[in-house]
Amino acid sequence: MKIGLDMMGGDYAPKATVLGAIAAHKTLAEGQKLVLIGDSQVIRDLLEENNYSADGFEFVHTTEVIGMGEHPTKAVVQKPDSSISVGFQMLKDGKLDAFTSAGNTGAMLVGAMFSVKTIPGVQRPAMTTIVPKLKGGLGILLDVGANADCKPEVLVQFGVLGSLLAQSVYQIDNPRVALMNIGEEEEKGNLLCQATYPLMKESTQFNFVGNVEGRDLFSDMADVYVCDGFTGNVILKMAESFYVITIKKGLKDEFFDRFNYEQYGGSPILGVNAPVVVGHGISSPEAIKNMVLLCRDMVETNLVDQFKKAFQP
Amino acid sequence: MKIGLDMMGGDYAPKATVLGAIAAHKTLAEGQKLVLIGDSQVIRDLLEENNYSADGFEFVHTTEVIGMGEHPTKAVVQKPDSSISVGFQMLKDGKLDAFTSAGNTGAMLVGAMFSVKTIPGVQRPAMTTIVPKLKGGLGILLDVGANADCKPEVLVQFGVLGSLLAQSVYQIDNPRVALMNIGEEEEKGNLLCQATYPLMKESTQFNFVGNVEGRDLFSDMADVYVCDGFTGNVILKMAESFYVITIKKGLKDEFFDRFNYEQYGGSPILGVNAPVVVGHGISSPEAIKNMVLLCRDMVETNLVDQFKKAFQP
Structure with a gap:
C-alpha cells in the first residue's frame, strides 16, 4: 500500500507535515509505504534535523505549491508540478493507493474530480466531518461544503x-442515517427535505431513521447525519467555534475534547475513484498523522470498491 | 398600553404564566396594563394561592386551549374561543397593543398573519433569536424557522x-447586517446567498457588512445575521443544545449563561401589523416576564410604525 502525503499543504507545512509523516511512519505496518510529495531537499533536511532516517519513505520531488488562497481550478491547471497536482496524477496512474493533503480544500476537490473522477453513478462527491456523541462514540455529518446546493437524489446518495x-x-x-431537518415529522422542512424524506424512506441501501434537528446532532439518535453542503458547512464551523470557545475559556471536558479535529485527521472526499482525505488548514503533526492513518483505513477496508458496488447500475 | 398574555400557553402553564404575570406586573409602570387571557377562575385561584392581588390585572375569560402539538391552521380556525385566537382577535380590534404566548409557535404565526396581517410591502414575517457575543453584548439572528425556503428579496427584507x-x-x-454564508467572498455560497449578496450590497436600508460564516456567529463581526429559516432553525437548536450540554456538564461561564433564553423572553414575529412575541414552550416565570417586557419595549419604541415606514411603497 502506498499513501501519498502532500508535504507542502497546510498552514504549518512543511514542518508539521514532516513531523506528521514521522509519527505516521512509526505507526504504519511494514508494506504500508508513505510517499512524501513536495520539495525533497527541504523534507530531507527537516527529517535530518529531527534525527529521523529518510530510508523509510519514498520521495517525489515537486517544484510548485498551490497556496491556500488560490483559485482551485486555475491553480490545479496552471501548476502541474505542484504537490497536489502531482499527487493526483500519481493516484490516477495507480502509483498511489490514497492521497492526502492539508492544503487548499477547493484544489483537492477539483483535483480529485479531474484526476481519479467521480465513481460512475455518483452524482456529486461529498465531504464529511465527525461529530462526537455526548454519550461517547461518534457520528458522521455530510456534506460539509462540497455542494452548497443539492438535489434530493444527491442527499439520498450521501446517505449511501x-x-x-x-x-x-x-x-x-x-x-x-438521519436527515437534518427543522422538525421531526415527515412533512416538515424546506422543499429539499420534504422531497428527500420519501426517497430516503424508500431506499433499501441504508437504515433511514427519519428527521433529526440541530439539537440532536450530539445525541445518539443517528450515526450519519445528511444535509446539503451549505447547512453542513454552517454546522461544522459553528461546532468548531464552540470548541475554540471552550478552549479559550479553559473549560476542560472530555466531550469537548472530542471536537478536536486533530484526532480525526481530516475529511474524506467520498464518491471519487480513490481514497482522498483533506486536512484542516491548521493541521498539526498529530492531525497529519491521523490523515495518513485514515487513508490507510479507507484502503484497507476497500471503501471505494464498496462505493462502486453500491452505485453500479 | 395593554399587553395581552396567553395564560394557557407553554408546557408549564398556567402556573408559570401566573408567576410570570406577577413578576411582570411588579416591573411594569403605571398605565402599562397586563391583560390575562385564559381560564379566569383558574388564574384568579393561582393568584390567590400566591397572595397576589388580582386588582392590577384585566381578565379575559376563554374556554378553549390550543395544544402544543395541534395543527396550527386547523387549531386557530376550530378553536375560536382559545386564548390564542381571542388574543389575536383583541389585537386586531385594537383592544390590545401587543400579544404574547409561550404556546404553539405555528398557531402564533398563523394567528398573527390571519388577524393583524403582514405589513404592506413585507413579503414574509420573520422570527428572530438573540445570539450572545463572546466579548459581551448581543446579536440578532433571523429567520429562525418561520420560512424554511426564502427568496433573495425576502432575505434582504429580513435585513431591514x-x-x-x-x-x-x-x-x-x-x-x-451580515449574510450567513459558507465563505467570506462575495461569490461564495449557495444559489440563494449568491443572489442575495448583490441585493444586500445595493440596499440603502441597512448597513451591510458582507458574508459571515458559522464560526463568526458569536464574534463581533455583525449585529444582525440574516439567513433562511431552515439554516436559522438548525443554528438556533444547535446553539440551544450546546447551552444544555454546558449546564448538564456543570460548566459555569458567563458567556454560556447568556445563551439562557429566559432572559430574552421570546422571539418577536417581525413584519406583522402589531407587536407579537412567541415564547419557548418550556418558558419559566422569568421567561414569561421577559416576554411581556419585550412586548412593552416593542410598543414603546413604535417598532411596528418603523417597519411600516420602511416598507411603504
Missing part, C-alpha cells in the same frame, strides 16, 4: 456514502 | 426588519 463509511472505517453496525 | 429591531429595542447604533 455516509452509511458505508460509518460501517467500514468506523465499524458502526447497521448505521442509522 | 432585523436592523430596525436591533436599533430600536436593543439600542444598537447603525447595526451591522
